[in-house]
Amino acid sequence: MGYIISIANQKGGVAKTTTAIHLSIALSQKNHKTLLIDLDPQRNSTGVLLKKMDFPADKTIYSAFQKQPIQGDMIYQTEYDNLFIIPSTIKIVEIENLLAGMVDGFFRLSGSINDISREFDFIIMDCPPSLSILTVNALVAATDILIPLQISKFSIDGLNGLLDVINTVQKRYNPKLKILGGVFTFYDERTTIARAMIKKIPDKIHILKTKIPKSVSVEEAFMLKSDLFSYAPRNKVTLAYKNLSSEVINELE
Amino acid sequence: MGYIISIANQKGGVAKTTTAIHLSIALSQKNHKTLLIDLDPQRNSTGVLLKKMDFPADKTIYSAFQKQPIQGDMIYQTEYDNLFIIPSTIKIVEIENLLAGMVDGFFRLSGSINDISREFDFIIMDCPPSLSILTVNALVAATDILIPLQISKFSIDGLNGLLDVINTVQKRYNPKLKILGGVFTFYDERTTIARAMIKKIPDKIHILKTKIPKSVSVEEAFMLKSDLFSYAPRNKVTLAYKNLSSEVINELE
Ligand SMILES: Nc1ncnc2c1ncn2[C@@H]1O[C@H](COP(=O)(O)OP(=O)(O)OP(=O)(O)O)[C@@H](O)[C@H]1O
Ligand SMILES: Nc1ncnc2c1ncn2[C@@H]1O[C@H](COP(=O)(O)OP(=O)(O)OP(=O)(O)O)[C@@H](O)[C@H]1O
Numbered sequence: 001m002g003y004i005i006s007i008a009n010q011k012g013g014v015a016k017t018t019t020a021i022h023l024s025i026a027l028s029q030k031n032h033k034t035l036l037i038d039l040d041p042q043r044n045s046t047g048v049l050l051k052k053m054d055f056p057a058d059k060t061i062y063s064a065f066q067k068q069p070i071q072g073d074m075i076y077q078t079e080y081d082n083l084f085i086i087p088s089t090i091k092i093v094e095i096e097n098l099l100a101g102m103v104d105g106f107f108r109l110s111g112s113i114n115d116i117s118r119e120f121d122f123i124i125m126d127c128p129p130s131l132s133i134l135t136v137n138a139l140v141a142a143t144d145i146l147i148p149l150q151i152s153k154f155s156i157d158g159l160n161g162l163l164d165v166i167n168t169v170q171k172r173y174n175p176k177l178k179i180l181g182g183v184f185t186f187y188d189e190r191t192t193i194a195r196a197m198i199k200k201i202p203d204k205i206h207i208l209k210t211k212i213p214k215s216v217s218v219e220e221a222f223m224l225k226s227d228l229f230s231y232a233p234r235n236k237v238t239l240a241y242k243n244l245s246s247e248v249i250n251e252l253e
Numbered sequence: 254m255g256y257i258i259s260i261a262n263q264k265g266g267v268a269k270t271t272t273a274i275h276l277s278i279a280l281s282q283k284n285h286k287t288l289l290i291d292l293d294p295q296r297n298s299t300g301v302l303l304k305k306m307d308f309p310a311d312k313t314i315y316s317a318f319q320k321q322p323i324q325g326d327m328i329y330q331t332e333y334d335n336l337f338i339i340p341s342t343i344k345i346v347e348i349e350n351l352l353a354g355m356v357d358g359f360f361r362l363s364g365s366i367n368d369i370s371r372e373f374d375f376i377i378m379d380c381p382p383s384l385s386i387l388t389v390n391a392l393v394a395a396t397d398i399l400i401p402l403q404i405s406k407f408s409i410d411g412l413n414g415l416l417d418v419i420n421t422v423q424k425r426y427n428p429k430l431k432i433l434g435g436v437f438t439f440y441d442e443r444t445t446i447a448r449a450m451i452k453k454i455p456d457k458i459h460i461l462k463t464k465i466p467k468s469v470s471v472e473e474a475f476m477l478k479s480d481l482f483s484y485a486p487r488n489k490v491t492l493a494y495k496n497l498s499s500e501v502i503n504e505l506e
């Protein structure tokens with residue numbers, strides 16, 4: 001397999017991290033060896049899956065940007081058998097300036113991931129809320145991009161900007177990058193606004209059938225330093241992420 | 254008066270833009286001449302208050318970062334008498350790299366705001382979801398920082414990182430910067446998690462009394478290219494932002 005999926009959207013708070021964590025767990029539970037890479041200086045994915053946030057920078061994704069190949073001691077086992085994670089660090093904020101203008105600045109992540117991509121069936125990357133060098137590195141390294149999409153004016157307004165960046169990456173750096181599609185998050189079909197706004201989504205984006213509903217259990221799980229699969233395995237959001245993992249596998253094959 | 258308030262939090266989707274827009278309108282309706290500066294390349298504040306998002310870069314906040322003094326043609330009148338806005342542009346993404354390492358890189362915004370700060374009672378800055386050069390410029394230029402705070406694990410986890418940056422700015426660049434406080438957004442007192450999480454908030458942050466409740470009307474207003482004061486003037490969130498403007502004025506005096 002060897003799919004590398006970037007979970008990206010510059011709009012903040014659309015459930016990039018929630019999707020990266022739960023899609024990764026769902027894939028790992030279908031016996032696919034999965035690696036989650038946390039590219040966000042907020043380290044939210046790291047905090048949930050490793051229950052702590054402070055790691056020495058050379059044992060995080062930071063050193064992959066310093067041209068170091070990914071070593072075994074940067075890949076941490078999570079409580080789920082087939083799920084591993086390379087944590088983030090607050091120091092990756094510095095990467096933006098370190099790589100600015102460097103001739104290989106956009107290729108650092110894809111260069112280091114290459115060595116390990118054969119070891120995993122899926123590599124999932126949680127991106128920060130911006131279209132900066134970190135996110136561009138993720139798009140250059142990825143085979144596919146999945147776009148969490150809240151049905152809101154700001155999230156939909158931002159789509160054209162995201163598509164422009166994706167087009168540029170496909171043209172200049174990574175012709176193989178495909179848009180896997182958009183996945184609706186916080187989906188509440190009762191509100192009439194949802195239906196009106198869906199019409200405004202650019203046709204260029206394929207919308208996945210699986211919709212992730214709203215549930216207070218998501219926040220409860222995180223606050224209890226857990227995730228939905230451990231905290232509420234039969235919750236509608238947990239089941240939606242299971243369905244999403246099946247749909248993602250179908251779409252990719 | 255002449256207060257310059259930065260609305261900042263690197264966590265995405267905590268209602269920075271919603272707070273910046275509605276606090277600005279509420280202040281302007283109390284007869285305070287108010288300027289909103291949109292520092293986010295997403296241009297969400299610009300889109301709501303000016304009903305369009307594309308402006309030539311030299312007529313946006315972009316040129317203030319190029320050492321140009323703020324000209325009258327960058328300050329746009331909104332539909333509210335006492336409310337003006339300097340729009341953002343997608344080009345401000347380039348500012349991060351342009352200013353990196355420049356000796357005056359953190360002072361560009363405060364340098365250009367100085368010329369106009371006497372013309373306004375309040376200047377409100379809507380920041381992007383990151384702790385990068387744009388947000389640091391806003392903290393260096395500000396007299397006060399207001400922190401929209403969603404009661405969630407990720408938002409609370411990020412507070413110490415934000416406080417560290419504020420401390421550094423106070424020590425190295427802007428000793429007069431004060432923390433006005435945190436304001437709870439999406440507040441829903443029925444959920445028990447809210448009460449448990451509130452205890453985890455570092456004592457260092459003063460929490461304002463006004464809490465901004467959740468309401469579907471917020472998103473409805475934005476989707477109709479409007480805002481709460483025009484779309485739903487008696488909505489509980491509109492009234493909460495009116496209360497917030499009174500509390501902010503009291504705290505500042
Ligand atoms: N389906 C859901 N139902 C209810 N709450 C949710 C759901 N998904 C995510 N959340 C909550 O919404 C908030 C935002 O989600 P999350 O942090 O995953 O978004 P993000 O896009 O990663 O944010 P950022 O832009 O800061 O990286 C979190 O507090 C999370 O608990
Ligand atoms: N009180 C509220 N009740 C319900 N929805 C709200 C409320 N405040 C904001 N929202 C909605 O939540 C979403 C996030 O708010 P907003 O975009 O203002 O956050 P932000 O912090 O500016 O995000 P970003 O980090 O992307 O800049 C928006 O779609 C907005 O309509």
Ligand SMILES: [Mg+2]
Nearest residue numbers: 016017040044
């Ligand atoms: Mg996230």
Ligand SMILES: [Mg+2]
Nearest residue numbers: 269270293297
């Ligand atoms: Mg915003």
